[in-house]
Amino acid sequence: MRYGGTTALAGVDLTVGPGERVALVGASGAGKSTLLELANGSVTPTAGSVRVLDADPSARSGRAGRRLRARIGTVHQHLELVGSLRVVHNVNAGRLGTWPAARAAWSLLRPQGVPDVVAALERVGLADRAFERTERLSGGQRQRVAIARLLVQQPDLVLADEPASALDPALADRALALLGDLARDRGGTLVAALHDPGLVLRHCDRVVGLADGRVVLDRPAAGLSPADLADLYEAPA
Amino acid sequence: MTTVLDRPVRPVVARLRRDRRRWAWALGAAAVLLWSLAGAGLFTGDVVNPGGTAQFGRFAAAALSPALDAGFLGLLASSALVTVAYAVLGTALALALGAVGAVLVSRTTWGRRRLGWLLSRGVLAVPRGLHEAVWGLLLVNVLGLDPWVGILAIGIPYGAVTAKVFADLVDEVPRGAHSALLAAGAGRASATLYGLLPPAAGGLLSYSAYRLECAVRSAVVLGMVGAGGLGYQLSLSFASLRWEQVWSCVYALSLLCLAADVAGRAVRRRLAAPPPGPGRDPVLTGAVVVPLLLVAWSWWYLAVSPASLVSARTAEQLAHVLGAAWPPATDGALLGSLGALAVDTVQMSVIAIAVAALGAVLLAGAAARPPGRLSPARRVGGAVVRTVLLLLRAVPPPVWALVLLFVLLPGVLPGALALGVYTLGVLGRLTAEAVEELDPRPRAALAALGARPVGAWLYGVLPGAAGPVLAYALYRWEVAIRDTVLVGLLGAGGLGALLASEIAAFDWAAVTTVLAAIVVLTLLVDLVSDRARSVMR
Numbered sequence: 042m043r044y045g046g047t048t049a050l051a052g053v054d055l056t057v058g059p060g061e062r063v064a065l066v067g068a069s070g071a072g073k074s075t076l077l078e079l080a081n082g083s084v085t086p087t088a089g090s091v092r093v094l095d096a097d098p099s100a101r102s103g104r105a106g107r108r109l110r111a112r113i114g115t116v117h118q119h120l121e122l123v124g125s126l127r128v129v130h131n132v133n134a135g136r137l138g139t140w141p142a143a144r145a146a147w148s149l150l151r152p153q154g155v156p157d158v159v160a161a162l163e164r165v166g167l168a169d170r171a172f173e174r175t176e177r178l179s180g181g182q183r184q185r186v187a188i189a190r191l192l193v194q195q196p197d198l199v200l201a202d203e204p205a206s207a208l209d210p211a212l213a214d215r216a217l218a219l220l221g222d223l224a225r226d227r228g229g230t231l232v233a234a235l236h237d238p239g240l241v242l243r244h245c246d247r248v249v250g251l252a253d254g255r256v257v258l259d260r261p262a263a264g265l266s267p268a269d270l271a272d273l274y275e276a277p278a
Numbered sequence: 279m280t281t282v283l284d285r286p287v288r289p290v291v292a293r294l295r296r297d298r299r300r301w302a303w304a305l306g307a308a309a310v311l312l313w314s315l316a317g318a319g320l321f322t323g324d325v326v327n328p329g330g331t332a333q334f335g336r337f338a339a340a341a342l343s344p345a346l347d348a349g350f351l352g353l354l355a356s357s358a359l360v361t362v363a364y365a366v367l368g369t370a371l372a373l374a375l376g377a378v379g380a381v382l383v384s385r386t387t388w389g390r391r392r393l394g395w396l397l398s399r400g401v402l403a404v405p406r407g408l409h410e411a412v413w414g415l416l417l418v419n420v421l422g423l424d425p426w427v428g429i430l431a432i433g434i435p436y437g438a439v440t441a442k443v444f445a446d447l448v449d450e451v452p453r454g455a456h457s458a459l460l461a462a463g464a465g466r467a468s469a470t471l472y473g474l475l476p477p478a479a480g481g482l483l484s485y486s487a488y489r490l491e492c493a494v495r496s497a498v499v500l501g502m503v504g505a506g507g508l509g510y511q512l513s514l515s516f517a518s519l520r521w522e523q524v525w526s527c528v529y530a531l532s533l534l535c536l537a538a539d540v541a542g543r544a545v546r547r548r549l550a551a552p553p554p555g556p557g558r559d560p561v562l563t564g565a566v567v568v569p570l571l572l573v574a575w576s577w578w579y580l581a582v583s584p585a586s587l588v589s590a591r592t593a594e595q596l597a598h599v600l601g602a603a604w605p606p607a608t609d610g611a612l613l614g615s616l617g618a619l620a621v622d623t624v625q626m627s628v629i630a631i632a633v634a635a636l637g638a639v640l641l642a643g644a645a646a647r648p649p650g651r652l653s654p655a656r657r658v659g660g661a662v663v664r665t666v667l668l669l670l671r672a673v674p675p676p677v678w679a680l681v682l683l684f685v686l687l688p689g690v691l692p693g694a695l696a697l698g699v700y701t702l703g704v705l706g707r708l709t710a711e712a713v714e715e716l717d718p719r720p721r722a723a724l725a726a727l728g729a730r731p732v733g734a735w736l737y738g739v740l741p742g743a744a745g746p747v748l749a750y751a752l753y754r755w756e757v758a759i760r761d762t763v764l765v766g767l768l769g770a771g772g773l774g775a776l777l778a779s780e781i782a783a784f785d786w787a788a789v790t791t792v793l794a795a796i797v798v799l800t801l802l803v804d805l806v807s808d809r810a811r812s813v814m815r
Contacts, residue, residue, distance in 0.1 A: 081726045110728030121723030125741040129294075134737045138728025145733040152294065172294045194727060 368432025379441025
């Protein structure tokens with residue numbers, strides 16, 4: 042994968058099976074986000090191929106492409122929320138892949154499926170903020186809204202890019218447990234880019250280390266210690 | 279297993295609370311729009327004139343074959359120079375008046391004396407509320423046919439607006455540095471010079487460039503009421519039914535507006551993101567030096583002489599008009615028709631803004647230039663939409679009214695639609711810019727989770743763009759009410775038509791009454807639009 046003259050990922054050959062919980066670790070710029078963007082079809086590989094849920098996420102267009110994308114849920118660093126919409130609409134946006142356009146439009150006037158939304162918000166502890174404008178929420182609260190969006194989307198593959206960066210340690214733990222549950226309840230998969238070695242070891246069963254766009258580590262989490270991971274986070278000299 | 283995030287879950291039930299005030303305003307706006315459409319006869323009477331379609335067809339067909347003979351092109355070039363010269367001198371006068379006026383109306387000057395500040399603002403509302411063309415018609419009766427008519431007609435209303443904006447810009451500068459200088463014993467003038475003007479300079483220059491762009495359009499309109507230049511040429515060609523020449527004028531106007539747009543945008547972009555490194559920025563140096571040279575050239579080209587401003591004849595004429603204008607006429611017939619025409623004027627402006635806002639929202643997606651690579655079809659489509667928007671705003675609204683009168687029966691509707699398409703040209707561009715400035719990531723995230731394009735637009739773009747678009751539309755409503763008077767001056771009804779006929783009859787007492795009505799109406803619209811915008815915030 043190349044961006045102009047910069048190679049972001051090269052020679053990555055990675056297979057993730059159903060039910061796995063995989064942590065991507067590595068220093069900033071190692072290629073974690075690019076790998077996740079390849080998986081959800083936001084970017085197209087310049088060389089090589091990507092297969093997700095038995096399909097190529099970037100090649101499929103139109104209705105089939107949308108149906109595939111609706112099965113992939115992504116948590117970015119809470120940047121994907123629309124500040125001027127109420128929380129309920131931002132959570133409901135998770136269903137835009139399955140809702141017809143007319144229902145999506147009507148929901149902006151009269152929120153649809155509110156019980157599901159409130160149930161999802163309850164699991165992230167924000168049930169009382171459902172009708173507030175999203176821009177009034179703090180960074181950590183917005184990150185939890187992004188997780189609630191995934192809860193109503195019910196994806197088979199959960200991709201998470203630093204999903205806990207704005208949360209305090211206790212909340213971060215619960216957020217990851219929630220994402221793991223979400224994937225596991227449906228027999229699906231979690232792939233998360235994480236910075237905190239503690240979180241990696243507690244919530245994932247496989248660790249993939251990236252450095253300079255290459256896979257340098259791929260081992261079960263069980264045999265690893267925080268010290269092993271610390272090396273990976275160091276920026277290359 | 280169900281994991282619950284966050285510590286004790288508070289048993290609070292969230293309830294959807296709609297903002298009552300917003301709903302009240304929205305319903306009120308819908309009611310006013312319906313009332314306006316009913317007033318325009320859309321639901322009851324005939325509005326279409328089927329007999330004019332052939333003429334309209336000939337007019338539209340001429341777009342592809344504009345007059346390009348050397349004689350006419352030479353005429354066009356010299357007319358364009360006249361228009362530019364008026365625009366430059368008018369802006370120069372406006373900036374000079376604005377700089378002096380800003381001192382008189384800024385909060386910094388008045389401090390805690392709120393009454394004085396309010397009064398000074400109120401005084402500005404009178405010159406601001408009258409359209410440039412109205413000033414032109416009034417001044418021509420005092421000065422006769424003199425270049426000063428065009429210059430003053432632009433300079434006086436623009437000067438009032440500029441004074442208000444300059445004062446706001448200076449007042450918005452954070453006070454820290456200024457208070458520190460005052461505390462250190464600096465005088466008020468030098469504290470302003472060192473603490474307030476440098477941070478405000480960028481905004482002041484940027485706004486001045488924007489005023490010059492507007493002045494080009496105003497100079498064209500003044501040409502239509504007799505000051506010469508492109509507008510004059512346009513109305514001559516129109517009156518003699520030479521559609522090929524009309525289109526040549528339209529294209530020349532578009533080029534002029536495009537040049538003003540591009541230059542203004544370059545200056546604003548440089549001010550927003552100055553290039554690194556020491557030394558002067560050539561673009562900004564040019565933005566100061568070139569206009570100064572242009573002012574000197576325009577002065578020479580129009581052969582302006584200060585003598586005609588202070589001649590005995592001017593003083594005599596001014597005294598005569600002012601004497602006849604006071605007291606204002608208050609007879610019942612005049613007041614009655616004034617009320618009916620004020621209603622027409624309001625309805626015209628409401629329909630115009632509704633047409634423009636709706637069109638702007640629908641076209642915003644196509645007109646905006648999103649980042650990243652685009653398909654060729656999308657790029658061509660975008661360029662076409664942007665060109666059409668440029669044509670719409672380059673042609674003055676009275677010309678649109680005349681064109682629409684081919685196919686519509688006279689009344690409120692042609693004027694309203696003419697103003698509507700012109701305002702669409704302005705609003706469409708502002709809306710496209712607002713869409714370009716939106717954060718693209720929420721929309722990309724929605725596309726990644728499988729939303730269809732309509733859904734991604736509804737959830738990712740509309741919520742962010744709706745606020746600025748409505749605010750622009752409300753702001754343009756104030757402008758539209760003034761432009762309605764202009765369309766009326768050239769025959770489309772409303773208060774403008776009444777004003778034109780009273781001026782033609784030299785009934786100065788009645789003119790005073792009509793002018794007062796226009797100013798009051800503008801003030802009311804200003805007030806309502808200001809309230810509506812504060813509710814939206």
